[in-house]
Amino acid sequence: MDYAFDAPDSLPAGEVAFGLENRGTVAHELIVVGLRPEADVAEILRRDRADSTWRHLRDAPSGILTADSGVRTPGSLLVNLERGKRYLLLCNFQDSDSALTHLHLGMFRVVSAR
Numbered sequence: 852m853d854y855a856f857d858a859p860d861s862l863p864a865g866e867v868a869f870g871l872e873n874r875g876t877v878a879h880e881l882i883v884v885g886l887r888p889e890a891d892v893a894e895i896l897r898r899d900r901a902d903s904t905w906r907h908l909r910d911a912p913s914g915i916l917t918a919d920s921g922v923r924t925p926g927s928l929l930v931n932l933e934r935g936k937r938y939l940l941l942c943n944f945q946d947s948d949s950a951l952t953h954l955h956l957g958m959f960r961v962v963s964a965r
């Protein structure tokens with residue numbers, strides 16, 4: 852399925868190894884970024900569409916994995932999840948210069964650290 856992440860709603864706090872298995876038909880990436888407490892995903896989507904200015908709503912990205920269609924990354928992205936914090940998983944790829952980013956096609960997921 853393209854333009855969606857299959858991930859749990861919550862994960863245990865501490866070190867979590869994220870992998871990316873691309874079951875879609877186009878290339879994708881997985882960016883993991885911690886959200887500030889006041890961050891609202893709907894606002895992020897509005898801001899990013901306009902001018903990519905939502906840095907004040909997030910931490911620095913923890914890292915990025917990429918996978919071509921049908922590929923599972925051989926490596927993983929280790930993130931130290933803070934209890935109570937929300938993390939945004941997103942893909943910023945575009946299928947063409949004029950296309951919406953995958954984020955705006957719904958390719959994001961909020962995961963809470965419990």
Ligand SMILES: [Cu+2]
Nearest residue numbers: 879880942953
């Ligand atoms: Cu994507």
